[in-house]
Amino acid sequence: MKKDATVLEENGEEAKKQASKFSIAYLSERLDDFFGQVDTFTRFTLRFFKEAFMPPYEVNEFLKQCYLVGNKSLPLVGLTALIMGLVFTMQSRPTLTKFGAQSWLPAMVAIAMIREISPVITALICAGKVGSGIGAELASMRVTEQIDAMEVSGNRPFKYLVVTRVMAITLMVPLLAIFSDSISLLGSFIGVNLQGDTTAKLFLSHIFEKLDFIDVFPAIIKTFFFGFAIGIISCYKGYNSNSGTEGVGRAANTSVVQASLTIFIIDMLAVQVANFFT
């Protein structure tokens, strides 16, 4: 009997919580929270630009981060690009064969990979691998008060931890995208030769006959924005983390989710801007 009363009480509290979720006070609180986040994120980004151009420069830490982001991500990005190129070629072949346009296969795959697939896949891999790593690393440093200790000892943690990481990702994602483009074309070449016989020279000739600067430059330029978005979001989430060890996991998780979403939004805007110039 006593048990039943407890269950009823719990259900009542749950119902009250549900009802409070739709109350004006709750919505107002959420809105305040959202705009507060926008404000701190904007201040964080402005601080990044301010500190990025002001000496002293943390060159060694920047190079170390470049190595960790670029070299350490290359195997994963390369393998994914190879498989994507191979699979995309094999999937496209039957449709093009139906139209008797098999010779268009290298150019079609190259344009699709270089314009869209490679940059986005590379950025998503970096958001998953590097973004979550940075989010978790900075959050754990915040939780264990290492960042506070650096501030107290006058080590400029923002410059050392945030600026170097964001700049490294911003510069390394385009390079990884270039590698991804090249490796995906190698995958496509393998795919073309699995069911046919095409020389590398003819394959490249087909590609470069159709490829234009307008296919390459917007795709590379947008990867700088992808890299910057991954870096700034994951650093912001990690640097401003709280709630103890629970916050570390949350920072890693939200870094990946928000960076991935931002990548797609930037991609959509980039397409519109690129179409404006064509």
Place this chain on the structure above:
Amino acid sequence: MKSNTGSKVRLGIFVTLGLGLFVAGVFYIGQKQRLFTSTFALKFLCGNVSGLQAGNNVRFSGINIGTVRSVRIVTDSTVQVEIIVDKATKKFIKKDAQASIGSEGLMGDKVVNINPGNPNQPEINADDFILCEGGNSIDEIMGQIKVVATNTAQITGDLAGIMDNIHQGRGTVGKLLMDTVFANNLDQTVVNVKKGAGGFKENMDAVQHSFLLKGYFNKKKKEQERSQKKAEENSKK
């Protein structure tokens, strides 16, 4: 310290390779657009360019020798096309050369084909105007296909009329296939022909046994036996 240097070297290799691939890509695309080869410009005026765009290929004897630089309207009925062509091909293009707009297959891009002109004519100069030949545009091909389709429709209509006449039993073929009286008459005719052939055979047998022609038939029979014997001997040998 050592591993730090190693990672810097690996990073250097990574960055150099990445930039190298990018530069190589840009170089090849630029080469395709003739940015790094010596070129000269030619122009021609056309009434209809059939969707030709800047960047489309220019061909000479089926080889890509240049690209279209610009397509712009100059009057209400004239479009000016400017093309850039590899300088190495200049000596083959004569003053009376003609340009025509073609297509790379039914679904492909448009191309400008250059007809070199009379070999006795002098060589063309940069920025010269050449003539525009009226090529087979997709619209014209579609127009021809329409004519073929109209003819086909007419032929099938006529065939349907013929089939209807046959079905109604009109005409020789219709009577042959559909008229039962005609079929019965034909059947009777065949029976009569068979009877006539039987009578003819009897007459021939009678002729063979008559004393007037018996000698002729015996002689023929002997000749046949002789040739048969000869054939047997040859086969034995």
